[in-house]
Amino acid sequence: MAAIPDKPLLDGLEAKWAPRWEADATYAFDRSRPRGEVFSIDTPPPTISGSLHMGSVFGYVQTDALARFHRMRGQAVFYPMGWDDNGLPTERRVENHFGVRCDPSLAHDPAFSPPAVPDPKRKEACSRPNFVELCLALTVEDERVFEEVWRRVGLSVDWSLTYATIGPRAQRASQQAFLRDLARGDAYAAEAPTLWDVTDQTAVAQAELEDREQPGAYHRYGFGRGDGAGQVFIETTRPELLPACVALVAHPDDERYQALVGTTVVSPLFGVEVPVLAHELAAPDKGSGVAMICTFGDTTDVTWWRELQLPIRNILERNGRLRSEPPAAITSEEGRAAYAELAGKTAKQARARIVELLVEAGELAGEPTPITHPVKFYERGDRPLEIVTSRQWYIRNGGRDPDLRQAMLRRGKELAWHPAFMHQRYESWVEGLNGDWLISRQRFFGVPFPLWYPLDDDGAPRHDAPLLPDEASLPVDPSSDVPPGFTADQRGRPGGFAGDPDIMDTWATSSLTPRSPPAGPTTPTCSPAPSPWTCAPRARRSSGPGCSPPSCGPTPSSTGCPGPTPASTAGSSTPTARRCPSPRATW
DSSP: OOOOOOSSTTHHHHHHHHHHHOOOOOOOTTTTTTTGGEEEEEOOOOOOOOOOOOHHHHHHHHHHHHHHHHHTTTOOOEEEEBBBBSHHHHHHHHHHHHHHOOHHHHHHHOOOOOOOSOOTOOEEEOOOHHHHHHHHHHHHHHHHHHHHHHHHHHHHOGGGGGEEESSHHOOOHHHHHHHHHHHHTTTTEEEEEEEEEEETEEEGGGGGGEEEEEEEEEEEEEEETTTSSSSEEEEESGGGGGEEEEEEETTTTTTTTTTTTEEEEOTTTTOOOOEEEOOOOOOSSTTTTTTEEETTTTTTHHHHHHTTOOOOOOOOOOOBOOOOSSSOOOOHHHHHHHHTTTTTTTHHHHHHHHHHHHHHHBBSOOOEEEEEEEEEEEEOOOOOOOEEEEEEEEOOOOOHHHHHHHHHHHHHHOOSSSHHHHHHHHHHHHOOOOOOEOEEEEEEEOOOOOOOSBBBBOOBOOOOOOOOOOGGGOOOTTSOOOOOOOOGGGTTTTTTEEEEOOOEEEHHTTTGGGGGGOOOOTTGSSOOOOOOSSSSSOOOOOOSOOOSOOOOOOOOOTSSSSSOOOOOSOOOHHHHHHHHHOGTTOO
């Protein structure tokens, strides 16, 4: 008879029971069960470009408790696990891990091998296909590590349903959703002001922002009044954007400046005439009460530019440096000479230099006033975001459409939220949207946009006449696949074609998780159908998967296996509109 231990031990339990559960198919989903007997969980896929922490595990343990509860009630539980494995975090990890950087101008090298000893200060260039190969190789390793952790915790996941957001099925679902959004008019491309990460050279969505307190200073200087009666003073933390100034703005009820509205003033150093306008977003109690509108210093500038129908004077390049040529509005010899002192400098360097120029010209009023203020960063970035004008893809999400916004709020009321206060957070998020969802990224490892553009006789792309694939051919990669009616030797040539160079934001793929897990081709009950999922757990967003309780929907009798979710009441099934219970994507 075996001796009874002095105290119970847990050592070795995972190694003993995990294989047993796998062999016995203990947590396997029974595909033969009718929809009314299925409890389906739309599991948010964790980002596998980092390491798991206790908050990550806690969030999924809550979901697992739901799965076990409904399994014990006799329901067939559809409980997949996915990996959110593409996007900027993965690229950064690959760059640091292998000591490489992607240069899309290079040709694929089948014999490429990353440095044996990566140099953190000097990364070796490789082609886009080589870089993607390294991304795929490293994500496979990371997924294996993550799965081991989840298995050790004992999650009752059906591991035969594992999927990845870069996998063929997820790519097909993402590209199909995009093409259908495009056909409905819910997806569109536009040349517009874009939040831009100058380090990673890519656009950033509103949901990826975070404010960080940064030191700064108010600089006070004056614009000459057109009637010669003195100056109108402004105070700004971004004096380097003075060459991009297109107007001054004051609050319409501010009596100090009402007589100036409708007149013009002249900028110091550059001698550019700009109008004085009124707008309710101007804060009378901030600085002098008059703001300098530049294109673009912050998101308020974008609002003023749009609503006041102002011109664009771009001075910032995508690398965060000032352009070599001044805006066309700067015509004087003195103004162009002053701009030459700033050209090619980073925003920070230009700020220091223009302050010196203002002092030398006797234009700076007093000493700069030090302050601490919130500055917008990409959540994973280390330099402040800039706003540049670029061509990007957007999905309508209610930020500019009151009817769609109301539809999203109504959709939120159709769900049962646990805890109840998460519903209010969702509504606050929807009401806080101030622009459509920017879904394109100027990166390399992700789901490509499934379209090409014909080239005119000069080799310029015709963005107004995109070439689209048939849905049956998805997924496609426009960087290597050829559009219908063309041949490979026409790529990049006048009269030929060019593929769209961008990839989709990783949320444009992870937001489609109801379509991503393998459903099985022989199971009628799991074929795509317009039915909601039973439960969509979401965690409060922090540095990774958070640990707030999940929000779950009601369980209608038709609920079952994964399939496309019906269009919203506004006629949109865009990822943002469809996946309305998604605080993980924005908070």
